[in-house]
Amino acid sequence: MMEFNEIQNLWKKQGADKIKFSQQKIDDMINQIEKQRKTNLISIISATIGCIPAMIGMIALMFLLPDRSFLFYGSLIFMTLVVAGTLAFTWHKYFQWGNQSHIESSQSYIDQTLKKLETQKMMSNKVMPIYMVLLIIGFNVYFLDVLSDESQFRRILSHGLITIGMPIFYYFISFIEKKRQKKEVDPLIKSLKEWKSELDSELDSELDKDSSTINKY
Amino acid sequence: MTNQEKHKIFGQLLESNKDKLYRICLGYLYEKNLAEDCFQEVLINIWKSLDNFKNKSQISTYVYRITVNTTISFNKKEKRHKQITGSNEPDFNRISNETTELGEEKSEKLAMLRKAISELADQERLIISMVLDEISNKEIGEIMGISQNHIGVKIHRIKNSLSQKLNAT
Known part of the structure; x- marks a missing residue:
């Protein structure tokens, strides 16, 4: 019969050094995470740069073409809101990166x-x-x-x-x-x-x- | 926190805790390959959460929490036990070099211990991994969100159950 101390000592013989996990691998992993984070940021900034002129264009159209139907203005407002909502959601997700419940x-x-x-x-x-x-x-x-x-x-x-x-x-x-x-x-x-x-x-x-x-x- | 500071803290944390963190993963998943994957996820989550550390709790409690929570979520891959070993029964003798390092008898005992732990319930496996690593009842309670008294009772039950399983083999 094993005593609890013996069990504990035995358990502690298993260490992370027994696995193939070098410092180099950890550094590579961190660099990869940081690189991915930067890539995400660049794509969100590019999407924002692309979407903002489109939104401004849609709003400008409403003012440049004053005699159109309600359907025209309604659909433009709706699409502007959809684009703005999608952008806001994307930025919100980006800022949640480090905010974890772990x-x-x-x-x-x-x-x-x-x-x-x-x-x-x-x-x-x-x-x-x-x-x-x-x-x-x-x-x-x-x-x-x-x-x-x-x-x-x-x-x-x-x-x-x-x-x-x-x-x-x-x-x-x-x-x-x-x-x-x-x-x-x-x-x-x-x-x-x-x-x-x-x-x-x-x-x-x-x-x-x-x-x-x-x-x- | 600058990237350099993060690297420094991360390195220190890893140096002083990596074995315990790995054993928590191993105790819960009881298979080396799964434990290694889980350990990697733990490291990623520690790195991602470093900016949020605000000295409210001990840094060790902080990393144990991340480890336990990552391990709980890792359960989704439980079915991979089947894929890796080809059966429902994992091979508890798989850890290489163990026999040469520990000797035949200790290596066999360790395999028995791993098998006995694997037969415990999910929550019991995580708790006993922390107990075996001498993490205090107070800290385990804080990590799990259970009161210290209750953890004490639970640990007592788990220890009994583990002894019975070890004696039965």
């Missing part, structure tokens, strides 16, 4: 991670289809005004391309996302829920113990 206690980490994963799932399964439908409506409304003087064939073609093309594009994107969710997100949510219920039941039993102690007096 530093909290496991109880609060699990709560925060579950909330984050479920929000992400809800965004991609429920909000994105609505966003896509609104985008299709926005484009169609814009075309209704802009293409009003074009031939019927060109109008039908433009409306058709947007109305059919965007859902097909969305279908492929969501297919990949659902596959990822099934493989990575769902098992993680399941496992975190198991952890949560285990930790919660312990807290409940502590509360029960406290209340039974209070009842004694």
